Amino acid sequence: MHALALPLFDPGAGQGVRQFAELGLALLLSTLIGAERATKQKSAGLRTHTLVGVGSALFMEVSQHGFNGVLGLDNVSFDPSRVAAQVVSGIGFIGGGLIFVRRDAVRGLTTAATVWLTCAIGMACGGGLPLLAIGVTLVHFVVAQGYPWVTRRIPAIATAEQTRLHLAYRVGTSVLTRILEHTTTEGFQVLQVRVDRPDRKTPPDSGHRRDEDDTVSAGTVFVQLDIEGTASVHRLVAELSEFDDVLSVSSIKDEIAD
Template identity: 45%
Template sequence: MTQFELGMWGWQALYLFEAFILSTSIGVERQARHKDAGTRTHALVGVGSALFVIISKYGFMDVLSSNVKLDPSRVAAQIVSGIGFIGAGVVFTQRSHVRGLTTAASIWITAAIGAACGAGLFLPALVCTVLYFIAVLLFPALMRLISPHLGYNDVLRLRYVDGHGTLRLILSVCAAHDISVEGFATHKPKNDKAQSAGGERIVSANLEIRGRENAELISDLSDLDGVISVTRIDGNE
């Protein structure tokens, strides 16, 4: 084994380690948001993509000759199409809404970052990782700033006492605030802990709304008789 081969192997190990660090950081953000694809999935996608690129670059050097010529991009090119199968597994449709697109995109960009690390393009991989966090962390805050001037989508989680016309009152308050209800998914827990002190059933519901942001909406919903809590949840998928 020559000194050149040892040095090349050392760089390849460094590329894999870089891919692991950057892809894991993206996975941590997804897992913190309780998404289906978390730290392990992103780490494996990033390292796997890096290894495929390394194989594509160095894995066939022993068979090269004047009669054998290889395209070093052929193996790496299959990452783009192959990663779509994983991304498709986290995308699903609920009513008329598509969920999981951001997580699917994070898996896709993680594969690209891993491939860049495998190719030795560490700076573009690092910049791409930084841009990812700008998109998922700063863009939602920016949208909250400009949403008073634009129509927006939001998701509210409500807990209320069932059987007292509370749902009708909730929809009436939304209409009074010029908020349209795009979806309303309810869940009635069957365990005893879900019941109030008076033995009445507590309903948990996700209310998908569209309209101009109104700070008084949550306050007015919370003041309704029978409503226990109203919270805004992260609709970023």
């Protein structure tokens, strides 16, 4: 029984220190990418990217070493690249599930591409190409962190971004009309407006829309405003906060293409 257990950990059988090191590298690199996506609160975060990276590395290990026992037999041929090709095809199902369209705006493309990239990094680790895996991981951070900074400073290549504004103002004023006019004047497109009044016993996130002309008692009106554009959201928020009767303004920005 002891003799049977030894080959299981034989480096020549594809289960040695090198293979575990490659899986460990895939774990580390995919975790770094997943952590970066998690900090941005994307739909595919830490766990998804980590599992995709390690799983892809394992598939590559199986592709290279999993069939060594039958390669020496007569009339047996094997192309290890077939397993890698199937991994590339299979990852498309995860990426496709992250992409959706809302009001002609495509969301999830960047997240899906990141999952696809993490799969490639894991395959590189499992295929014994650690330097390429590390290099592409660095490229990811350059693109994810550096490109938004560049595009904000070059209007010609600026990417349209969707922003959700949360505003509060006093009931009985016409400030919402002025807010919408000023927002469109600044170059933003208004995608959706939702007005909520807590004194009507409707939760702010219930999805129920109300018109501003509804008669309500004195209090505060909360508005959720979805806008799209390439102009400065920070400047818009600062300008709206100066409006009379506006109590508060905050924003949550997210790339439409992401």
